[in-house]
Amino acid sequence: MKNFLKQYSFFVVFVILIMVLVEYLVRSKIVPAFIIPAPTSVASHIVEQWRPLILEHLKATMVEFSIGFIIAVTAGVALAVSMFFSKTIEKMLYPAVVISQMIPIIALSPIFVLWFGYSIWSKVAVTVLMSFFPIVVATYDGLKSCDKDYIELLRSMGANKRQIFSKLNIPMALPSFFSGLKIAIVYSLVGATIGEWLGASEGLGYYSRRMSGDLNASGVFASIVILTVVGIILFAIASLLEKRTLRWKNRL
Amino acid sequence: MTLILKNVTYTFPKKEIPVIAKLNLTVQQGEFVSLIGKSGTGKSTILKLITGLLQADEGEISINKKPVTLGDVGFMPQKDLLFPWRTILDNIMIGAEIKKEIKISKENARSWLKKVGLSDYEQAYPNQLSGGMRQRVAFLRTLLTEKEVLLLDEPFGALDSITKKEMQAWLLSIWQELDKTIVFITHDLEEACYLSDRIILLKEDRKIEETIVPLPRPRYQEMLHSQILVELRKELEKKI
Numbered sequence: 310m311k312n313f314l315k316q317y318s319f320f321v322v323f324v325i326l327i328m329v330l331v332e333y334l335v336r337s338k339i340v341p342a343f344i345i346p347a348p349t350s351v352a353s354h355i356v357e358q359w360r361p362l363i364l365e366h367l368k369a370t371m372v373e374f375s376i377g378f379i380i381a382v383t384a385g386v387a388l389a390v391s392m393f394f395s396k397t398i399e400k401m402l403y404p405a406v407v408i409s410q411m412i413p414i415i416a417l418s419p420i421f422v423l424w425f426g427y428s429i430w431s432k433v434a435v436t437v438l439m440s441f442f443p444i445v446v447a448t449y450d451g452l453k454s455c456d457k458d459y460i461e462l463l464r465s466m467g468a469n470k471r472q473i474f475s476k477l478n479i480p481m482a483l484p485s486f487f488s489g490l491k492i493a494i495v496y497s498l499v500g501a502t503i504g505e506w507l508g509a510s511e512g513l514g515y516y517s518r519r520m521s522g523d524l525n526a527s528g529v530f531a532s533i534v535i536l537t538v539v540g541i542i543l544f545a546i547a548s549l550l551e552k553r554t555l556r557w558k559n560r561l
Numbered sequence: 562m563t564l565i566l567k568n569v570t571y572t573f574p575k576k577e578i579p580v581i582a583k584l585n586l587t588v589q590q591g592e593f594v595s596l597i598g599k600s601g602t603g604k605s606t607i608l609k610l611i612t613g614l615l616q617a618d619e620g621e622i623s624i625n626k627k628p629v630t631l632g633d634v635g636f637m638p639q640k641d642l643l644f645p646w647r648t649i650l651d652n653i654m655i656g657a658e659i660k661k662e663i664k665i666s667k668e669n670a671r672s673w674l675k676k677v678g679l680s681d682y683e684q685a686y687p688n689q690l691s692g693g694m695r696q697r698v699a700f701l702r703t704l705l706t707e708k709e710v711l712l713l714d715e716p717f718g719a720l721d722s723i724t725k726k727e728m729q730a731w732l733l734s735i736w737q738e739l740d741k742t743i744v745f746i747t748h749d750l751e752e753a754c755y756l757s758d759r760i761i762l763l764k765e766d767r768k769i770e771e772t773i774v775p776l777p778r779p780r781y782q783e784m785l786h787s788q789i790l791v792e793l794r795k796e797l798e799k800k801i
Binding site: 456458459461462463464465466467468472476477480483555557558 | 609612613614630631632633634636638640642644645646647655656658659660686688706
């Protein structure tokens with residue numbers, strides 16, 4: 310906790326200053342409330358609307374996020390492992406994975422709506438497309454990063470390929486995998502939100518768009534605040550998981 | 562466990578000139594042999610050929626008349642290569658994890674850690690250890706593969722001179738206790754003379770020259786300054 314304060318106290322001060330400034334600008338009518346809402350009105354919007362915001366919209370977004378993220382991690386790790394074992398698969402699919410990131414996802418999303426309609430799967434598809442790439446690249450690079458000397462050491466002991474993979478390649482890949490996981494977990498949430506903008510009947514992305522249509526800036530910011538808090542929590546969970554798994558890194 | 566290299570030739574892929582040419586070498590059971598020579602004379606390559614990591618183009622390498630394959634000898638590379646995510650105890654147990662026929666119990670491994678003065682560190686991770694400690698762990702890992710023949714590639718090359726002296730004394734004591742055959746690479750001629758029964762000088766013309774070290778066993782650090790060792794070292798320095 311002491312470290313936490315030391316690390317983030319300046320940041321907290323900065324955020325509070327900004328909020329006070331915004332509050333002042335809005336209250337003194339320098340900036341109209343539909344451009345930037347006063348932090349207090351965002352807060353009261355959240356308090357008043359917490360039921361639909363949390364129970365309905367956040368829940369919907371979290372379901373899309375969870376399905377998409379789990380698919381991305383499972384498929385991403387599977388692809389990374391198959392590319393690691395097969396040069397053919399690597400040559401065939403690695404460029405495709407990279408190119409998939411060059412496609413502007415917003416531009417692709419109408420296609421997903423065409424394919425999956427307004428069902429949950431169009432949002433899941435955007436989520437997967439967003440978070441798949443960091444998982445594949447990080448896992449694959451991690452698996453490949455293994456020092457040849459370590460492999461020779463195990464081979465000299467008579468280890469077979471399977472043992473080298475489980476005792477060496479996997480633990481070696483974990484730090485890189487977790488870096489990818491932390492990026493992917495945040496991207497997934499962004500993906501779910503973007504998916505909802507394009508066509509949905511629930512979810513925080515849908516909610517913020519609806520509020521924007523009503524010129525209700527407090528409503529837009531309320532969903533942004535909730536999404537941000539959730540994003541931070543998800544990132545923190547991933548970091549915690551990383552710290553627990555890579556315990557050896559913290560001991561010095 | 563006699564280790565025999567017979568007419569061994571090896572050329573690196575895409576190279577014309579062999580790095581090892583028609584090498585003949587016999588190492589007796591329990592013998593301590595050092596390989597010395599300039600960089601590029603193939604010292605490490607010889608060890609890799611003996612481990613089976615590299616395949617000789619010609620010739621045979623055998624231990625007790627059986628051709629060597631991977632997993633037949635204990636190999637300690639130049640870098641300690643400890644697995645940073647494993648505790649010290651788990652690091653030295655890796656050999657037993659890989660080969661089921663190696664029966665090293667945790668108690669057994671612990672008693673070894675105690676012997677090398679690392680019993681307080683069994684649950685520590687490698688990044689908490691000093692260079693000399695890591696080297697001892699790496700040696701134990703090699704030792705606990707329970708092979709008769711141990712190949713040590715410049716194990717003390719990266720250590721400061723005081724730690725190095727300690728490690729040499731420590732290695733000698735362990736070697737004397739267990740009847741292991743050791744092939745040892747070093748750049749340090751004094752170290753080669755002090756530790757070995759026999760020194761093999763690898764020359765740039767791919768020939769070898771053997772020198773028997775006439776010091777008695779057991780050896781003590783005082784011998785480092787003995788007339789015999791100093792003379793021998795001078796002689797080797799000229800030849801190398």
